[in-house]
Amino acid sequence: MSSPTLSDRAVARHGWAQAFVTVLGGLVAMGAVAALGLWAAGAADLPDGSFPPVVAAIMIMSVGGTVKLSGDIGVLAGTEGGLTVLPLSVTLTGALVIGWGFLRPLRHRAVAGASELAGWAARIAALWLLALLALALAARHTFEISLGDGPLGDLGDLFGITPEVGFSTDVPPAVLIGLVWLAGVLVLALLVARGAPLPGRLLRLQTSVRPAAHATVQLLLAYVVIGLAVALAVAATRGHPAETFAVILLGLPNVAWPALTIGLGATWDGRVEGPFGLPMPHVLDEVLRTPDVTALNLGTLAEHDGRVWWLVVVDAVLLLATAFVMAALSPARIRPWQHAVHLAVALALAVLTICLMARIDARLGLSVLGIGDLGEGFSGQVLLRPRLWSALGLALLWGLVTGFVGALLEREVRRRGRTGR
Incomplete structure (x- = not known):
């Protein structure tokens, strides 16, 4: 049996605890920016305790997921809609924090083995997958809206209609797109950071691509x-x-x-x-x-x-x-x-x-x-x-x-x- 190589020992050093800190740091930073932004936009006043699910929805949207709007109030009324937009302040915050966490254990290195980089990225991806699942499941809510005093309000009073608006995300596409987003962040971090180590076969990128x-x-x-x-x-x-x-x-x-x-x-x-x-x-x-x-x-x-x-x-x-x-x-x-x-x-x-x-x-x-x-x-x-x-x-x-x-x-x-x- 061959002895462990330097690359193998480096992979062991980059363990699950460091990956957990990297993913958690990204989630906390993204959640804080999303919550403060929604609060500034007045979303804290949304009814029926919908603020935390809205924050989760914003975080899912920031990595490429979409939110579907719908209502289920019988044959007399209905709502429909959709929201496809990346809140890029949240996106950028998450990318910077996760990219920094990914590169930090690799600092002060000239070369990193492909197996080391793949193993370190896989740990982060596995925990990120769990986080995406949790966010996608949490990003759904239904709450009542008032029809006001106009024609809609009169019709609502006449027929006893109380509209309910809901939002949700498609979990599989959100998780898949979120993983692609993470892969893009990690690859871009390696390409952009001047001090980030690359596998020996890719060292030529330091002069042709990285600048x-x-x-x-x-x-x-x-x-x-x-x-x-x-x-x-x-x-x-x-x-x-x-x-x-x-x-x-x-x-x-x-x-x-x-x-x-x-x-x-x-x-x-x-x-x-x-x-x-x-x-x-x-x-x-x-x-x-x-x-x-x-x-x-x-x-x-x-x-x-x-x-x-x-x-x-x-x-x-x-x-x-x-x-x-x-x-x-x-x-x-x-x-x-x-x-x-x-x-x-x-x-x-x-x-x-x-x-x-x-x-x-x-x-x-x-x-x-x-x-x-x-x-x-x-x-x-x-x-x-x-x-x-x-x-x-x-x-x-x-x-x-x-x-x-x-x-x-x-x-x-x-x-x-x-x-x-």
Whole structure:
């Protein structure tokens, strides 16, 4: 029998206790952000003790699950709807905490065996699977809603109708998508973290992939930080702090990252209908609250607020900085045109991820006696979808240009530094 290798002993060190702490830390962080965001949005006043199930639903949605809305009140009335949206503040919080917990036992290492990484990831995945099952089962509730004093209220009193609205998740798809989300987080953590060890066969990624991935993730985080600063300034100067903090805690990247794509010139199609909507800045609500689906881009936003053109400037500056960082982290032998290609691919993948994660489709309808248009206070829709191919094309173009220019700037700075010495 062969003796245990160094990799095998490392796998043993990364035990279930550390995996449990990693998963628990991610769940606690996500739950805290979701609960505070819902509280700021006024969800703490929901009836019948529905706040904890709503928090669980938000956590399931943050890893890609969907919530179905329904009502069961006989043949006289009915409700239907669905909610497909990622509360990306919760998503980002969970990804950062779990990614950090995954990499922490591997710190100060140059190389890690594939079996070690697989074993460590499998422990986290097994506990994450149990957590997803618990959340998916907890994310369901039914509560009564009032019909008010209008026509719906009169019909309700006449027929003794007390509408009940419920929500639930499909457990198998939620668990499967949640596991895929975890796999993406762990792989991205290995690719992005400069000090994370890789298997010997993948060490070439340290020079060809990791600099671009690291710099692009920094770009996305920088946009979140800028969005946070803007949101705090709005809360301090224009009032409505609870609404602003609801945006911050539930959907700050949902606003910041599409803003990055809009600054590139991309267009999103959207609509807000009814008296309710997802937390979003007022200017977006103005643009999207139209009878039909409308385009959301630099032109339509500038009609309501001309400062939106600053998004182009911010994109240009941050992308040049991203290209500079990427070139500084890369070996000197890589040429500027190669940096341009690397950044173009990385930015296109980032924009693709934003387009897939930031889309919104929320619907709720209430009908009594088959009359679906009664009670405008109970029906509505929030829709936001990207024009994907044009967004990807613009990302490639911006990546090529800024990647090349940023690489030239970095090469000039490096040359002057050598001359100065």
